[in-house]
Amino acid sequence: MSQNSLHGKWAVSSSDDDDGEELPSFKTESSAHPTGVTDSYQNTHPSVSYQSSNQIYHAPLSPDTVTEVKDEPDDSSHFPGLKPDVKAEADVKPVCPNAARDSQSNPGKYESPLSGKRKKDQDDSGWALSDSDGDDDDAVGVGNKANNPTSWRAPSPKAKKPKVEIIERPPSPYGRQYYIEETDDFFETHVPCLNDTYRFYLNKVTGLDKKYNTGALHIRDILSPLFGTLKESVQFNYCFDIPWMVEQYSPEFQDLPVLIVHGDKREAKARLLKQAQPFPHVRFCQAKLDIAFGTHHTKMMLLWYEEGFRVVITTSNLIRADWYQKTQGLWLSPLFPRLPDGSPSSDGESPTLFKKDLLEYLASYRAPELGEWIQRIREHDLSETRVYLIGSTPGRYLGDDMDRWGHLRLRKLLYDHSIPVPDDEIWPVIGQFSSIGSMGLDKTKWLAGEFQRTLTTLGRSSVRQDPPIHLVYPSVDDVRNSLEGYPAGGSLPYSIQVAEKQLWLHSYFHRWKADTTGRSQAMPHIKLYMRASPDFTKLAWFLITSANLSKAAWGNLEKNNSQVMVRSYELGVLYLPSAFDMAFFPIQKNPFPATSSSKAFPVPIDLPPQPYLKTDQPWIWNIPHNQAPDTHGNIWVPS
Incomplete structure (x- = not known):
């Protein structure tokens, strides 16, 4: 089935809604490893091809030394044997990669992140993979066959298992030169310049x-x-x-x-x-x-x-x-x-x-192992803290408990501790994240309904606001031109199965750029939300958090708004000017080199955000991206 949108045409199997259908298989092939493939193993996950314009090689991987290092509901990874877990109520959650510290002498063919069967009881939605949920990242671990999250097939029944060897750095699935060594002065030998104002x-x-x-x-x-x-x-x-x-x-x-x-x-x-x-x-x-x-x-x-x-x-x-x-x-x-x-x-x-709030968050785990830490925190003086804690913990909450967690917690803090501003309907909301869940068939289902009401709250004003919402999410070209190239897209697990159901969302998308910080090539795994003045010189508030754009992370109202349901644990800190004896945070246009004396807030993205052009496409991780090679000469080809 073809899907047209403001940002290009996608192709996806017409049977993608069938129960039990698997995601496409992706072969991960590197162009930089000089040896051929001698062994192979099977993986239940789809894999991605990284194909050079000149030739295709298979990255080294020993099936007996594959280790899974799981990642988060906001991301996913591209390492071989990576075990993505995409569970959600229509959210495609991040995947956590497996990585290999393996014997260089035993190259193998590997398959990487994206596969799984759709759960028959899954609501509207995404794809459920194995129970080891994934975020977006790469991981490296030490492993052996017992650790191997995948099944594999040896080249012959009598083949000897390679010896497990721990090496200083894992081989890269994208070639021996993929990792750049840190320079001698990369790790500071003195106390770094700390920004004591905002930390x-x-x-x-x-x-x-x-x-x-x-x-x-x-x-x-x-x-x-x-x-x-x-x-x-x-x-x-x-x-x-x-x-x-x-x-x-x-x-x-x-x-x-x-x-x-x-x-x-x-x-x-x-x-x-x-x-x-x-x-x-x-x-x-x-x-x-x-x-x-x-x-x-x-x-x-x-x-x-x-x-x-x-x-x-x-x-x-x-x-x-x-x-x-x-x-x-x-x-x-x-x-x-x-x-x-x-x-x-x-x-x-x-x-x-x-x-x-920190003690309450830790108590929500109901874990004896955290008891001694709860007592230690009670014995310390945290009075210097100037940020608010915003957490999510799983549960269904009623009455006064509704604003303890998730986006309703954010709403209450903005209501109690921020101040209304003139013409607040033109003060845009900006969100940056690395994973996107299912928002529903139209914007009123969650994003422009309850979540927008939270993000646009400023003080006790009762005015119903409808300000601009700028969602910053990398385009295909952003990923292609990044330091990592297409593999960086493994940490941006937005799937075609979710994307095609919410094409309306893409009109909110803005390019990932960080030119003022010199970091535009480092793909974002950061998650932040903020409210800025129309001229982007002031902030009404700023939030750094683990929470991506999903109902599982932030919670959603149920039963005629009489309860809120939250699925996941998340944690972040909210900066409000009132806690710093300020009316607004001035925005620091050039945060590098960093200084400790500035009162301006070091926003790590370009402002104003740049909307997608009609030729731009949001990064979708399980469809081909082969129109042009990335910074390592590879293309991204699901097969």
Whole structure:
């Protein structure tokens, strides 16, 4: 079936709505590996071809050393053996890739992300893959056959299994030269320039001019002695590469206790536990996901030091690709000191009630493993915090509980703590995300109904607003011209099955550009929402979060608006000018090099956003993109 839209013509099988039909199979073929294919294994997921104009090679992969490193409901990955999990109530969730640290001597043919059968009971919607939900990213892990999320077929029954070998860096499915080595000065040896006003940072990106990484942070910076003498930590996330994660801690911290909070079940959980077997200091806490198709998508670190306590809320999974050539954002809290002995646990609260909200969020897990961390937070002074916490936790909420989580929580905070502005109907709302769920057959179903009402709330004004909404999502050309090339699209899992049902949504789309920051080539995995003045010089508010554009993440009203249902765990922080004794945030036009004294907010995208032209197409990850090669000479060909 052909589908015409404002942004091009797509082709998709006319039987794509049949129950039980699988997504197309995609073969991932690299143009840079100099050897042929000697072994192969079967994967239940579709794969993508990366085909050079000159020749096609298969990237090295040993079936016995494939490890799944799952990723989030906002993204997906392109590594071989990647296990996408696209569950949702019509949401296509991100996929978390598998990666391989394998023996270079045993090249193999691999198939990558996109396959699965549609669930017969799935509402309006997308495709359900295996239960290991995926985000958008690449991951790398250490594995063996027990870890292998795929089935495979050896070249002969008597073939010997290759020896599992841990190497410093996984082979790239796009060729030996795909990874660019970080320069010697990439990892700072001194305390980075910290923006003490907002404590909002971007990640360092390999391959950019050094000035565009000035003031940015890498996970190694965060987990180094530069920020405190670490004693213990908790990592909340969607996708994990445990061996890689351990390596990011400074050597003196690599044996300290780490608690992993995850949402994996059954086989995915078994694979995650298998990854951690060589690391006895790593423990696990499984988040309860009581509503179908929900995911644990929160990305947070709790860091306990000899000197105090710190919270980091980010948009990155715990896999190398998320910290390599993607645009990510994070909020780094101040170092919270310990309260004097005997202080009431209510002491150390901030004007934004951050301490109370963080404790409430952690309590929502109903997990004994988090009990000691809840007590530690009570014993610390969080009064310096100037941001509001906005979380999502799975459940159906009634009455006063409706505005505790999701977009209704955002609505309440904007109602209580923001101020009306003249001509607010022309102040645009801007959203940036890496994954898109099903919005319904027309804009009134959710986006321009309840969600728009939330995003356009400013103070206690009762005026019904209908301002412009600019949704920033990469086009095909944005992905093609990125540092990673087409493989970056593996972290943007917007499928044709969802897209063709909501062509109306694409009229809201704007190009991903970050020219003022010099980062336009680093595809976004960041998720942010904001309200700007018509001339884009001021912000009414700014939100950095793990939540993509989906009802599963933000919640949706049910039963004649008498209850709200939320499927997933998400977490973000909201910046409101009133918490900084300001009427508005001035927008910083050139955030790099970063400075700590500026009162202007470092918005990481070009303003005003540039709408799609008629020739632009939104990135769809499971249809061909072969009109032109990417920055590595490859094309994207589902087969």
